[in-house]
Structures are given as structure tokens and as C-alpha cells.
Amino acid sequence: MLQAKQLHIGYTESIASAESLTLNPGDLVALVGRNGSGKSTLLQSLRGSLPILSGSVRIDGKEISHWLPQSLATKIAWLNAHFAGVAQLLVLDYVLLGRTPYLGILGSARQADVEVAQHALKRVGAEHLSQKLTSSLSDGERQLVALARALAQDTPFIFLDEPTAFLDFYHRKQLFNLLKELATSEQKGILLSTHDLDLVIAFQLPLWLVPQDGIIRAHEPMQGREALEALLI
Amino acid sequence: MNQIKSHLILLLSAGILLLVVFLLYLKTGYFNTTWEHIFQALTNPRDEVSSTVVWSFRLPRILMAFLAGAALSVAGMLMQNLFQNTLAGPDVLGITSGSSLLVALWMMTGITALGSTTDLIFLGILGAMGMGAIMLLFALNLRSAVHLLLIGLMLSSFIGAIIAIIQASSATQDLQQYVFWNFGSLQRVTIQQIPWIAIITSLGVVLSLFQVRSLNAMVLGEDIAKSLGVSIRKVRIMSILIAGILTGVITAFAGPIAFVGLAIPNVTKLLMKTQNHRVLLFSNILFGALFLGVCDFAIKLLESYVAIPLNALTALLGVPFVSWMILKNRHVTG
Amino acid sequence: MRKNNIKLLFIGFLFLFLGCNTSKKKGIDATIGKSRYSQWLSYTKTELGIKLFIKDPDRKAATRIILCTTHPEQVKSMSTTTEVLDINNMKLATNAATHVGMLVALNARECIGAVSLGKYLHDPTLKKGFNKGQLLELGGTSIPFESLSKKHINVWVSAGMEPLDQANEERFKALDVQWIPNYDWREEHPLGKAEWLLFFGAITNRFDEAELQFKAICKRYNKFNKLPKGNSCQKILVGNFAGDYWYSPLQNSFQARFFNQVDFCTFSMNYRGTGSMAVGAERIYQEAEACELWLNPGFPTKKAILNAFPKAIQLRPFTKGLIFCYSHDLNKFWEQSALMPDIVLRDLIRIKQGNSADAMLYFYREVK
Numbered sequence: 001m002l003q004a005k006q007l008h009i010g011y012t013e014s015i016a017s018a019e020s021l022t023l024n025p026g027d028l029v030a031l032v033g034r035n036g037s038g039k040s041t042l043l044q045s046l047r048g049s050l051p052i053l054s055g056s057v058r059i060d061g062k063e064i065s066h067w068l069p070q071s072l073a074t075k076i077a078w079l080n081a082h083f084a085g086v087a088q089l090l091v092l093d094y095v096l097l098g099r100t101p102y103l104g105i106l107g108s109a110r111q112a113d114v115e116v117a118q119h120a121l122k123r124v125g126a127e128h129l130s131q132k133l134t135s136s137l138s139d140g141e142r143q144l145v146a147l148a149r150a151l152a153q154d155t156p157f158i159f160l161d162e163p164t165a166f167l168d169f170y171h172r173k174q175l176f177n178l179l180k181e182l183a184t185s186e187q188k189g190i191l192l193s194t195h196d197l198d199l200v201i202a203f204q205l206p207l208w209l210v211p212q213d214g215i216i217r218a219h220e221p222m223q224g225r226e227a228l229e230a231l232l233i
Numbered sequence: 234m235n236q237i238k239s240h241l242i243l244l245l246s247a248g249i250l251l252l253v254v255f256l257l258y259l260k261t262g263y264f265n266t267t268w269e270h271i272f273q274a275l276t277n278p279r280d281e282v283s284s285t286v287v288w289s290f291r292l293p294r295i296l297m298a299f300l301a302g303a304a305l306s307v308a309g310m311l312m313q314n315l316f317q318n319t320l321a322g323p324d325v326l327g328i329t330s331g332s333s334l335l336v337a338l339w340m341m342t343g344i345t346a347l348g349s350t351t352d353l354i355f356l357g358i359l360g361a362m363g364m365g366a367i368m369l370l371f372a373l374n375l376r377s378a379v380h381l382l383l384i385g386l387m388l389s390s391f392i393g394a395i396i397a398i399i400q401a402s403s404a405t406q407d408l409q410q411y412v413f414w415n416f417g418s419l420q421r422v423t424i425q426q427i428p429w430i431a432i433i434t435s436l437g438v439v440l441s442l443f444q445v446r447s448l449n450a451m452v453l454g455e456d457i458a459k460s461l462g463v464s465i466r467k468v469r470i471m472s473i474l475i476a477g478i479l480t481g482v483i484t485a486f487a488g489p490i491a492f493v494g495l496a497i498p499n500v501t502k503l504l505m506k507t508q509n510h511r512v513l514l515f516s517n518i519l520f521g522a523l524f525l526g527v528c529d530f531a532i533k534l535l536e537s538y539v540a541i542p543l544n545a546l547t548a549l550l551g552v553p554f555v556s557w558m559i560l561k562n563r564h565v566t567g
Numbered sequence: 568m569r570k571n572n573i574k575l576l577f578i579g580f581l582f583l584f585l586g587c588n589t590s591k592k593k594g595i596d597a598t599i600g601k602s603r604y605s606q607w608l609s610y611t612k613t614e615l616g617i618k619l620f621i622k623d624p625d626r627k628a629a630t631r632i633i634l635c636t637t638h639p640e641q642v643k644s645m646s647t648t649t650e651v652l653d654i655n656n657m658k659l660a661t662n663a664a665t666h667v668g669m670l671v672a673l674n675a676r677e678c679i680g681a682v683s684l685g686k687y688l689h690d691p692t693l694k695k696g697f698n699k700g701q702l703l704e705l706g707g708t709s710i711p712f713e714s715l716s717k718k719h720i721n722v723w724v725s726a727g728m729e730p731l732d733q734a735n736e737e738r739f740k741a742l743d744v745q746w747i748p749n750y751d752w753r754e755e756h757p758l759g760k761a762e763w764l765l766f767f768g769a770i771t772n773r774f775d776e777a778e779l780q781f782k783a784i785c786k787r788y789n790k791f792n793k794l795p796k797g798n799s800c801q802k803i804l805v806g807n808f809a810g811d812y813w814y815s816p817l818q819n820s821f822q823a824r825f826f827n828q829v830d831f832c833t834f835s836m837n838y839r840g841t842g843s844m845a846v847g848a849e850r851i852y853q854e855a856e857a858c859e860l861w862l863n864p865g866f867p868t869k870k871a872i873l874n875a876f877p878k879a880i881q882l883r884p885f886t887k888g889l890i891f892c893y894s895h896d897l898n899k900f901w902e903q904s905a906l907m908p909d910i911v912l913r914d915l916i917r918i919k920q921g922n923s924a925d926a927m928l929y930f931y932r933e934v935k
Contacts, residue, residue: 049459073462080456089452089508090236100450100461107446107511153461263850282856289881290849340874413875416810420848423877532811536847540812 001025002046002076002157002189007055007216009038009045014053016041018216021208023191025156028183029218030200031193033210033232039193042208042216043159046191047076059157073101076157077150081165083142085135091145092130095120098152120151123186124178140171147178157189158182164196172196176203197225240505240512247519251299254526258295259287261533293424298529299522300427301419301487302497304434304479306521307441309494310501310513312365314448315472316372316381317455322495323361323480326385329491330392331364332357332484333415337396340411354429357485362477364388369473417488417544419529430482437479441514444471448510490525492547496555497521503561524551603785604759607750608766615642616654617769624753633747635769652722652745654772659722660715660744662705665751666724667693668902669764672780675771680720681705689898716742722770724749755819755841757908758785764906780906787909791828791916800832801919804854804861804884808876812845822863825908829915831862852881859888860918867895869934890934891918900930 002023008014016038023029033039044050046057048064057064059075067075077098086094095117096109103109109117121127126144129137137145143163150158160179164172176199183190191208194200200207204221211232222228259271264286266274273279274287305323312321312328323329335356371384400411414421422430447468450458455465483490501516502508528546535541600609600620609620616636623630632649636642639653660681661667670679671690679693681703688694696702703718705711715723723739723746739746747770751763761784768777805822806815815833816822817840826832834854835844846854855861861884866872869890872879879885893900904911907929914931917923925932 047460049456069459069464070462073460076460078457078460080454086452086508088502088506093507093509094453097450097453097461100446100463103446105443105446107449107509263847264853282853285881286849286852290852290878413808413810418811420811421877426877533847537850540845542810 001061002057002059004046004057005055007045007057008053009041009050010053011041011050014214016210016214016216017055018042021216021218023157023189025187025189026183028180028190028192028203028205029208030205031191031208031210032195032197032200032228033216034212037210037212037232038214038216039210040161042210043161043191043193047078047159048072070101073153073155075155076159077153077155079146079150079158079160079163081161081163083134083146085133085137085142087133087135089134090130091121091126091132091134091137092117094134094145095148095152098149099154101153116154117148117152120148121145123151123182124148139166140168140174143167143171143175144178147175151182151186156187157191159191159193161193162195163192164194164199172199197228201225201228236507240507240516243504244516244519247516247523251519251523251526254523254530255295255299258526258530258533259291261530262286262291263537289424293422293427294419294529294533295526296427297419297422297430297487298525300430300434301483301490302493302521302523302525303518304437304483304521305490305494306497306501306517306524307438307514308476308479309496310498310510310517311441311444311448311472311476312494313498314451314510315369315469315476317451318381319499320382320495322492322498323476324489324491324494326364326368326382327389327392328361328364328368328476328480329484329489330389331360331362331367332481333360333489334392334396335360335363336414336485337399337411340414341399353485354433354482357483358478358481361481361484362473364392365473365477369469414488416542417490419487419525419543421488422486426486430486433478433482437475438514438518440471440475440478442511444468444475445510445514449508452508489544490547491544492551493521493525496551497524500555602759602762603781604754604756605762606754606756606759608763610765610769612774617774618649619766619769621748621750621766623748624750631748635772637772650745652747652770654770656719657722657771658718658720659724659770660703660705660720661724661749663724663726663749663752664689664898664901665760665905666749666767668904668906669767670771671902672764672906673767673771673773673776675767675773678771680718681715687898689896689902712738712742715744720744722747726750726752751905755821755824757821757824757905757911758788760821760905761785761788761908784906784909788912791909791912800830801860802854802857803831803833804851804858804882805833805835805863806843807864807866807872808848808879812847813851814843814845815851816843817841825911825915828912829919831860831915831919833858848878852878855882855884858884860884861888861890862892862915862918864890864892864934865894867892867932867934872934889918889923891923891928891931892934893930893932894934895932896930904930 004018004021007018009016031039031042041050045052048067051065059067096113098120099109099113099116102113118127118130121130124144124147126141126148129141129145134142134145164175167175179190179192180203182188201222206221207219208216209219209231210216260266264282266283266287270283271287274284278284278288309322312323312326313319336353339352339356367388368385372381447458447463450461450463451468459465497520498517501513501520505512505516507513528543528550532541532543532546600611600618602609607622607624611618613634615638616634619633619635621631621633633652634642634649635652635654637655639651642651657678658680659678662683667679667682667688667690670676671693676693676696679702682688682697683705685697685702685704688697703714721744723744725746726749736746749763749766751760754760762781764781765774765777768774806813815835817838818836819839819841820843823836826836838844861882864872866875869885884890910929914928917927918931923933
């Protein structure tokens, strides 16, 4: 369980705060808000990348600042906005990099690691891409293998930062479907930062709202888009 | 797997070529040596011309070529990861000029504390690491690769200016000594110095091995690498340390050698088609050694006809080759 | 018949008349000078002063013809190729130690206005003057134009090596500074080099003195020519590494002339040329095996040689022979050796005969 209480976040000054936020394995939560409102800051703070100003963030009861980076990597997987593909990198090798927290110091992957990676690719429906170069993938395919990488990391929580930004509508819907499915079947707690309000409403996702006043709060799934937008002003 | 097979083939070929170049080198030169001479010199050197030529002149030079090629390539590999930039290299980013500055100070002001060889190693490494740290500070605050390269070039010029001032007020002999050192030459190294250089280079390689996991993750960028548990700060410090040691020891003995640290890591990535630094590490060692070995062999072959400085040849051979490889893969980024 | 005779007479008178005039003009307009040994410098005495002819060794520029006179106002109707140099209040700048040496030999110190690397000056009087600030320091690289005019320098004498000097001629002209090239360093014969003393004599109004000194130098040097030549010369090692290659003098080089006189030879002297040839380390090591003597390594101590070139220890003369050089007092050598080629020879002969204690040698010293 990931729990944040009486949180103040920001770089030097507090730009946003939250009274209480909880993410459980099995949840798929949408983080919505306008640009500059503090979404990225929240994501950074919750995954330990940015120190919190006050309050507490606990994972499995332990304060986030007490987690060693390598152990924290076994709890939270991070997908940033755009995976551009890397030269000379095969998809399978890319997904295997998700196993980094578990690999030995020389970085050699054992058979078990390879199997986890292959399974992850299968799970997202991308096993046919395994031997392709990441630089030769389409945007939709890239997003899938990125997700596979996060899955291979075998973490209870996955954070995604606007993963649908470069996708067409078909692929966006496909991604949301996949995330929903993963949340329930693999019991992952997924936090999804997105501007895709239509899909958020269509999939009836629970929300964490980041309005302009900077007070972040959880909200039940909403019915109407206008109502949602109103909350974000 | 196909990839593993092709890797093995390439590495094995490089190893064989290395041996071939080594043997041919020992046989080439003004003095006519037979294979008997060579065998004699290597196993039980006698006090005669043939043995001395092989043991004191040819052997240290080719071994230094291999060591320098390997060390500079590994340093280049580390720097390209450190600066997240494939155009980084010890010479381009002015690391070698850091060594130059301290060596210049030593040679032209005569400040010697320890023995001559130890001094040189110490100063060379210190200079290289110092410059590396300065460049890293800039790198942390600059996003653009081009800006970073410009800073590297400017810092090199800056150091060049300081050296010029030292030159202007130093005695002729000291000045001469520095000028010759600055040409870059594998010839000055004696056979007694080779084991030290080999040990220090090996140290650098072993330390690099322990960075492999982190280096692999950093291929995805520092942000993702951090989320995979990599301590970026630790990697940066270790990379500077190792690159400094490798560059420093080579530059201290052979003077500044350009281009190898920049080109070979790029060529290796293109040839081996992988981002796995375990493979890249060993490939860089083999290909780097081979490249510089071939360069020096060419210089030796042409010795009686034309005088070719080492740095000129590395650029002459390297630039077209790397350009060709880059053009061949131009649709690919990174 | 009579008409023809008168015509002949008239033409004859015409010729006589013209002949007189041309010979008078020839006095100042002479286009050929003479020299005894120099390839690039020649000179002739005219009524108004010494005329110098300076040839460009690369045959790129035209021969410079310079009339050095104390009465420039009296010079009329000169050919356009002749330059007039007013040698009254001569103050010149030079960046070569050899030139300084020649001026000192002529007691023309007051004509020196600027030198290069003044802290290395050998002549004590000049050095004192420099330390007192009487001489301008030229520095090693660029030409300090403004300072030149401040010190009233009217002539810049340089080795002409730097294409910079030729390119800067306009600048020099603008400041009323005349640039004169000096090619003593391109001379192949030691006496040809010494003959440039007359150049300095001409521009400092001490030509006769210079002629006297030069005659004496020639006499002393030629005396040594009478050394008996053996059948086989003594093999020596000459030069040092510069980077990866060793440079050894060729057959017609300046150094080779000296060595020929004393029956020294080195392998590179078998090859034609006036400069040096580059050889690799292995070859030098081999050639050194036959030598007991190593000359002109360019460093004053064995330690200094090793610091620059650790491989030098492999060369036979280093461990089993003797090394001699003039590097312990470089400026003395550069300032004086051009005018004392006989002393240089004497040093070499004494080295050859084993009579080489420090007190017996003037320029050279054993490298230990």
C-alpha cells in the first residue's frame, strides 16, 4: 500500500499539498489536472525522486526517504512520457533492463530473468516484437514495450506520465484497456497521469484531482466531462 | 542465439588479428630480425643487437599501442555514457589537456617530489580527473550536447593558453622536453614502464566491470535509470575516476593521443549492435587495441619513407571510417 | 671619305662621352657585388657608401639592393631597384643571437635597440643594458609594432624565415621601419656565415673594421684546412630525437662541413642534401653501435636527455662512450660561434684527440 498523508510538495516552496492519498494494488487511478498544477511534482515526490517538504509518504508502512534506491526500484516502476527508442537496442534487451534491480553487479540476466521479460511482452501482446530494434518501432508499439519493461520490473506499483500523448485514439483505448486489466489481474496499483479526460470518464476511473489551488484530493469516478473540468479550474 | 554467435565471431577475429599484428610488428623494422631472433628475445634475451631491438624497441612500443588503444577506448565509453552524448571523448572534452597542464607544469617548472615515473603517473591522472570533474559540473547544468562540446573546446583552449604562458617563461631545454612530449608518441615508453601501465589499465577495466549494470540502465536515460535503482551520483563519480585513471596514465607516458577515445566506442556500438556494456567493455578493449596497433604498425612500415606523427594517422584513418559508419546508420539515433 | 671619317670620329666621341658617364653611374649603380664565401650576400664599395646585395635563397623574392649611406641627401638618380638606407643614428631590432654576436664584435652595441629573449643574452655589457631597460624585449612570437616606433627603431633585421615578416612589410613601411632579411642561417659554408659580419659592418658604418675582422677569421679557419685527412673517418652520432624521429645532418649541411674538416662522419652524411634526415629509433640504435662519440644532443646533462627520451640509454655512446654539446651555454654558442668557426673546429679536434677537459674546450662541454 502506498499512502501519503498531510503532504506538502515542491522544490523550495510548497506548490501543492494533499491531506490523504492512498493507492492500493488493484487500483487504477487517474491523476488529472492542468499543466503546471503540480502533477509531475506529485509523481516525483511519490516515487522518491524529489524530497517532500513535509508530511509523509509510506510504502508498506516504511517512509519513502528510508527506502534504498535499489529496494524502492522493486516497488515502483516508472514510465516517463515518451520512449524514443534507442539505437542498437533489441526489444527483448530493453525489456530485460526492467530486471535491473534484480540483476547481479555484472548485469548478466539469468534464464529466469529472460523468462520474466518474455512473459511481460506476452502480457502486453508484443511478443512478436521481441527481436526487433527499439528504434524501428511505431509509437504504439513503443508504448507497449515500455509497459512490458515496467511489468518485467515486477513491482506492486506502476506510475505512468501521460502515456497516451503520442498515440492515436485506437491505441489510447487499447492502452487504457490493458492498464485496467493489469490492475485487476496482476494486482498492480497503477497511477496514470493523463489529459485524456474522455477516456478517464469512459473507463470510470477513480481520480486524484490537482486543481489550480494546489490542494490535491481523491475523488470518485465522475460522469460528466464538464463537471470534471470545472473541478480543475 | 544469433547475436551471441556473431559477437563471439567478431571478438575472436579481433583477438586473432591482434596476435597477428603483434607478431608482424616484432618482425618489422630497420633491423632484419628472424623468427629465431624474436623467440630468443622474448624468452631469453641476450645482450646483442637483435635482442635489444626486439625487447627494448619493438616490444614496448606495440604493447603500449595495445594498452593505450584499450584504455582510451574504455575511457571514451565511460565518458559517452557519463555525458549522455556519443560525441564525448577524452580529447574532445579536454580531459587530456588536463593531464597536459600538470605535465607541463612539472616539466617546465621542475617541481618534482617523488621519483620521475611516479610523478608522471600521479600528475597525469590527477590532471585528467580534475578536468573530468570540471566538465561534469558543466554537464550537469547544460542540456545541449553542442553547448557541452563547446565548453570542452574552450576549456582546452584556456588550458592551452596557460601552457603557452608557462612556455614563454621557461628555459629552452624544459620547453623542448614538453614540446616533444606533446607530439604524442608511443616510442618513449620503456619496457620497464609497461608492467605499471598494464596494471593501472587493468585496474581501470576491473572497476569498469562493476559499473556495467548501472551503465546498461543509463542507456534509457538518467531518469529511468534512477527509477531502476541506479545511483546516478555514484556512477558519475566512478566514471570520472576511472576515465581519469585510464586517460591519465596513458597521456602521462605517451603524450596526448587524439581521436581514439571518441571514435572507437562509437564504432564498437555500431559493429556489435548492442547496448550491453559487458559486451561493449570487452569489445572496446579489443577493437581499441587493434586500431592503435594497426596505426603504429603502419607508421613503422613507412618509417624509412615518410615521418608520420601518431595523432595525424589516428585522425587520417579514423575520420573516414567513422564517417562511413555513421552515414551507413544515419536513420538511427543515439 | 672625309665625311665618313668625321662620322666615325663623331660616333667615337659619342661613345667616349657616354662611356664616361656610364662608368660614373656604374660607381653607384653597380648591379653586381662580390663576396668571398657567402652564397646570399654580396657587396660593393661606392662613393656614397656600401651597397649590399641580398639574394633570396628560395628565389621567390627579388634580390634586395641596399645602399648604406651616411649622406642620403646626396643620392640622386638611383635605379628604382636600389633602396637607400640612412645609417646615421642606426637603431636596429633583431631576434637572432648570432646577429647580436656580430654587432658586439664590431663594438656596435649602441646600434642595438631591441632583442628577443633578452634574459638569455651572453654579452655582459649588453645584458646589463637590457636589465636596465635600455633594450626593448621583442618576445618570441608576434611583432610589437607600437613599441618599435616608440624606441626609434629604424631597421628590423630578421632571419626572414617567418613569412610574417614579408607580409608585414607594409606595416613596417608605415612606421618608417625598414625590414632587411638576413640569411646567414642558410649559408652552408662556415665562412659564408661569418661573412655576414660585413652586412652588419655596412649598416653600422663599421665596414672597414668588419672587413679586417673577417679577413682574420678566414685566415684562422683556413689554417685548420691543413689538417691531414685520414683514410677512414671516425664514426660519430649527431643530433637527437624530435618526437618519434631522430634528425641527423646530411652531406652538405652546415654541421657536416665542420665534421668533414676534422674527419668525423655520421651515416646521414652519405646522403645528399643541406638539411637533416629523419630516421627511426631502430636505425639510430644500430648506427650508434659503431660509435664512441655523440655530439650535439641538445641537452646539457644525461639526466635531461633521459627525461626527454628514455630510450637514449640504449645508444652506445650514452653508456660506453662520450657525449659533448654546447647546451650548457647556448647563447654563448649562438652569439659567438658564427664568428669563431676556427674555435669550433678547435673544440672538435680536441674532442677527437681526447683532450677534452672542460678547460680545454670553449663552446663544448662533456655531457655527464
